[in-house]
Amino acid sequence: xxxxxxxxxxxxxxxxxxxxxxxxxxxxxxxxxxxxxxxxxxxxxxxxxxxxxxxxxxxxxxxxxxxxxxxxxxxxxxxxxxxxxxxxxxxxxxxxxxxxxxxxxxxxxxxxxxxxxxxxxxxxxxxxxxxxxxxxxxxxxxxxxxxxxxxxxxxxxxxxxxxxxxxxxxxxxxxxxxxxxxxxxxxxxxxxxxxxxxxxxxxxxxxxxxxxxxxxxxxxxxxxxxxxxxxxxxxxxxxxxxxxxxxxxxxxxxxxxxxxxxxxxxxxxxxxxxxxxxxxxxxxxxxxxxxxxxxxxxxxxxxxxxxxxxxxxxxxxxxxxxxxxxxxxxxxxxxxxxxxxx
Amino acid sequence: xxxxxxxxxxxxxxxxxxxxxxxxxxxxxxxxxxxxxxxxxxxxxxxxxxxxxxxxxxxxxxxxxxxxxxxxxxxxxxxxxxxxxxxxxxxxxxxxxxxxxxxxxxxxxxxxxxxxxxxxxxxxxxxxxxxxxxxxxxxxxxxxxxxxxxxxxxxxxxxxxxxxxxxxxxxxxxxxxxxxxxxxxxxxxxxxxxxxxxxxxxxxxxxxxxxxxxxxxxxxxxxxxxxxxxxxxxxxxxxxxxxxxxxxxxxxxxxxxxxxxxxxxxxxxxxxxxxxxxxxxxxxxxxxxxxxxxxxxxxxxxxxxxxxxxxxxxxxx
Numbered sequence: 001x002x003x004x005x006x007x008x009x010x011x012x013x014x015x016x017x018x019x020x021x022x023x024x025x026x027x028x029x030x031x032x033x034x035x036x037x038x039x040x041x042x043x044x045x046x047x048x049x050x051x052x053x054x055x056x057x058x059x060x061x062x063x064x065x066x067x068x069x070x071x072x073x074x075x076x077x078x079x080x081x082x083x084x085x086x087x088x089x090x091x092x093x094x095x096x097x098x099x100x101x102x103x104x105x106x107x108x109x110x111x112x113x114x115x116x117x118x119x120x121x122x123x124x125x126x127x128x129x130x131x132x133x134x135x136x137x138x139x140x141x142x143x144x145x146x147x148x149x150x151x152x153x154x155x156x157x158x159x160x161x162x163x164x165x166x167x168x169x170x171x172x173x174x175x176x177x178x179x180x181x182x183x184x185x186x187x188x189x190x191x192x193x194x195x196x197x198x199x200x201x202x203x204x205x206x207x208x209x210x211x212x213x214x215x216x217x218x219x220x221x222x223x224x225x226x227x228x229x230x231x232x233x234x235x236x237x238x239x240x241x242x243x244x245x246x247x248x249x250x251x252x253x254x255x256x257x258x259x260x261x262x263x264x265x266x267x268x269x270x271x272x273x274x275x276x277x278x279x280x281x282x283x284x285x286x287x288x289x290x291x292x293x294x295x296x297x298x299x300x301x302x303x304x305x306x307x308x309x310x311x312x313x314x315x316x317x318x319x320x321x322x323x324x325x326x327x328x329x330x331x332x333x334x335x336x337x338x339x340x341x342x
Numbered sequence: 343x344x345x346x347x348x349x350x351x352x353x354x355x356x357x358x359x360x361x362x363x364x365x366x367x368x369x370x371x372x373x374x375x376x377x378x379x380x381x382x383x384x385x386x387x388x389x390x391x392x393x394x395x396x397x398x399x400x401x402x403x404x405x406x407x408x409x410x411x412x413x414x415x416x417x418x419x420x421x422x423x424x425x426x427x428x429x430x431x432x433x434x435x436x437x438x439x440x441x442x443x444x445x446x447x448x449x450x451x452x453x454x455x456x457x458x459x460x461x462x463x464x465x466x467x468x469x470x471x472x473x474x475x476x477x478x479x480x481x482x483x484x485x486x487x488x489x490x491x492x493x494x495x496x497x498x499x500x501x502x503x504x505x506x507x508x509x510x511x512x513x514x515x516x517x518x519x520x521x522x523x524x525x526x527x528x529x530x531x532x533x534x535x536x537x538x539x540x541x542x543x544x545x546x547x548x549x550x551x552x553x554x555x556x557x558x559x560x561x562x563x564x565x566x567x568x569x570x571x572x573x574x575x576x577x578x579x580x581x582x583x584x585x586x587x588x589x590x591x592x593x594x595x596x597x598x599x600x601x602x603x604x605x606x607x608x609x610x611x612x613x614x615x616x617x618x619x620x621x622x623x624x625x626x627x628x629x630x631x632x633x634x635x636x637x638x639x640x641x642x643x644x645x646x647x648x649x650x651x652x653x654x655x656x657x658x659x
Contacts, residue, residue, distance in 0.1 A: 004462060004466070004521050004524075004525070005421065005424075005425070005520070005521055005524035005525060005528075006424065006425055006517065006520035006521045006523075006524050007466075007517070007521065009425070010422065010425045010426055013425070028550065028552070028553070032552075038611075038614045040552065040555055040556060040559070040614075041559060041610040041611075041613040041614045041617065042607070042610040042614075043556050044555075044556045044559030044560045044563060044610070045559075045560075045563055045567075045606040045607070045609060045610040045613070046606065046610075047556065047560040048559075048560045048561075048563035048564045048566075048567050048606065049567060049602060049603055049606045051560070051564050051567075051568075052385070052564065052567045052568050052571050052602065053571075053599055053602065055381060055384040055385055055388075055568070055571075056381055056571075056595055056598075056599065057377040057378075057380040057381045057384070057595075058377065058592055058595045059374075059376070059377040059588050059591040059592060059595070060588070061588065062373065062376075064376065064377040064380060067595070067599070069599065072599065072603075076603065084556070088553075088556055088557060088560050089560070091557075092537075092557070092560060092561060092564070094528070095528065095531070095532060095537075095540065096391065096532050096537065096561075097387075097388070097391060098457075098458075098462075098525045098528050098529060101421075101524060101525075101528075102418070102421055102524070102528055103421060103422065103425055103524075170428055170513075174481065174509050174510065174513045175473075175513065176428060176513075177517075179470065179473040179513065179514075179517075180473060200592070203592060203596070204592065204595060204596045204599065205596075206596075207592070207593050207596030207597070208596040208597070208599040208600040208603075209600070211596060211597050211600040211601075212600045212603065212604065215600070215604065216600075216604045216607075219603075219604065219607055315431050315655065316431050316434045316435065319431060319434075319435045319438075319651060319652075319655055320434075320435060320438050322651050323435060323438065323439055323442075323648055323651055324438070324442055326644055326647045326648060326651075327439070327442055327443070327446065327644055327648070328442070328446070330640045330641065330643065330644035331404040331446045331644075333640055334404065334407065334636070334637040334640040334641065335402075335404065335407075335637075337635075337636045337637055337640070338407050338635075338637055
């Protein structure tokens with residue numbers, strides 16, 4: 001479910017990061033309230049644990065599926081602490097192992113570190129109520145919690161994929177980022193997660209919690225990092241989540257306004273409109289360029305396959321030569337400087 | 343297997359023939375333990391990654407001598423540009439920049455291509471091929487899959503023509519390039535920078551010290567927990583004989599998950615005590631001191647020039 005870099009538009013990923021920042025801050029505050037120094041290693045270990053169990057392949061027939069385990073962590077240490085632990089794991093995955101994009105961290109964390117643990121945890125609490133840990137009702141709660149948590153996270157990811165072609169299209173009318181619309185992304189993701197990954201996640205979580213209840217029951221009772229009080233009303237409990245979603249909704253139109261024209265594809269006229277003037281040198285440069293490549297028309301590829309590919313190749317070569325020489329020369333100078341310093 | 347000690351005539355060894363045979367008759371076991379092998383492979387790739395990065399971080403190269411904070415910010419800017427651009431040329435140029443930086447930073451180009459370009463971008467490209475057809479994208483047809491067809495299967499009428507368009511192909515090419523290039527920049531960062539310097543850069547960027555401490559500790563204990571987990575998988579693999587069902591395998595994975603959690607929990611208590619004994623009072627201390635040298639200034643100048651080239655390219659096309 002890790003969304004790779006570049007599949008979502010920056011107009012989606014950056015608001016997602018913006019929405020995650022207050023959520024992380026609130027999570028940290030919530031955890032801090034009950035947090036003494038002792039919880040720092042505990043949170044770190046839980047994050048490392050979340051990281052490692054995301055690599056567990058759970059057998060399913062001849063094949064296997066990956067576990068996510070966010071609901072498992074949420075039930076054991078509380079949803080807020082789980083939010084931090086899973087986020088830390090996802091961020092390390094993005095930076096160090098390239099699983100999921102760096103810009104997509106906001107979206108990935110929202111799906112897997114907010115939606116999944118919270119939906120899972122509160123579904124579990126709702127169903128299990130005050131029943132005993134070994135009771136069937138409790139186990140049903142765990143199963144449905146992790147099943148729903150994973151599926152809702154998948155639904156969020158599918159919607160994030162699916163709105164891309166609706167919102168972001170280039171001049172030629174083709175999608176700029178993700179191209180499969182909601183009518184495809186949602187059924188595909190949901191079929192996979194509701195029939196295969198979801199039940200497996202549920203079974204695994206139930207079995208793992210049952211195992212802990214049997215062999216280390218003390219971990220389930222008093223050792224949670226953050227206890228949620230049952231007295232809080234719906235709104236106060238979910239305030240940060242609602243806040244995050246509202247921020248997302250509010251921020252996304254800003255992205256839309258900014259995409260009146262594709263970024264960086266402003267012609268000289270549009271640039272004039274946007275910043276009021278065209279730098280003179282630029283205008284001249286533009287003339288020289290036009291003289292070099294007359295009659296060239298880019299957007300609709302009216303020039304046909306051959307001439308546009310010739311243009312591509314020519315400009316790519318010019319660019320590569322420029323960039324290569326700049327980088328090579330500066331790197332050599334920098335290396336020399338370094339050597340003379342040592 | 344004719345006799346107990348029959349030998350392989352081709353090899354002059356004392357290894358009995360049955361040992362040299364492929365485990366065809368154990369194919370069933372192999373199938374059953376596939377998930378274990380996969381998990382072990384993924385877990386050990388964490389360690390591989392670290393060993394490789396440690397090797398490259400130490401070697402003398404261009405990116406290695408840049409201040410981690412500046413490197414982090416510039417590479418993030420590149421990733422952002424990569425995500426914003428609509429031009430194929432810009433993406434090709436950015437791709438070229440990643441290759442040349444990898445070369446100048448003394449990275450192993452073979453490993454770079456193997457890890458970045460062979461897997462994800464290619465996969466995305468293949469999965470995106472349907473999107474380049476006329477079902478999803480309009481444009482000048484490049485070649486037809488079929489034409490002038492009037493088919494009606496169970497009430498669903500197929501479109502009369504289906505083709506792959508030139509602009510559709512460009513579109514999916516851009517997508518795979520964009521993914522490959524962004525992952526390349528992340529690869530360049532991690533292969534030339536220690537995680538501890540990246541987290542120190544985080545703390546300079548005002549990430550709360552508590553979070554930075556958690557990042558550092560998490561990274562360290564990922565290796566320990568993944569080693570414990572891999573050993574559990576290996577132990578199960580070695581003990582698997584006869585046939586095991588999917589149910590028992592799944593319950594094995596669930597119990598390993600909980601054992602790992604119990605161990606991690608136990609470990610965290612011990613670590614806390616050890617930290618207290620060494621005078622830990624709530625905040626980690628970084629031993630790094632960032633200073634901006636001539637190399638950093640040159641690097642910034644270099645990238646500003648590159649950005650100008652990219653921007654002019656975008657503007658003029």
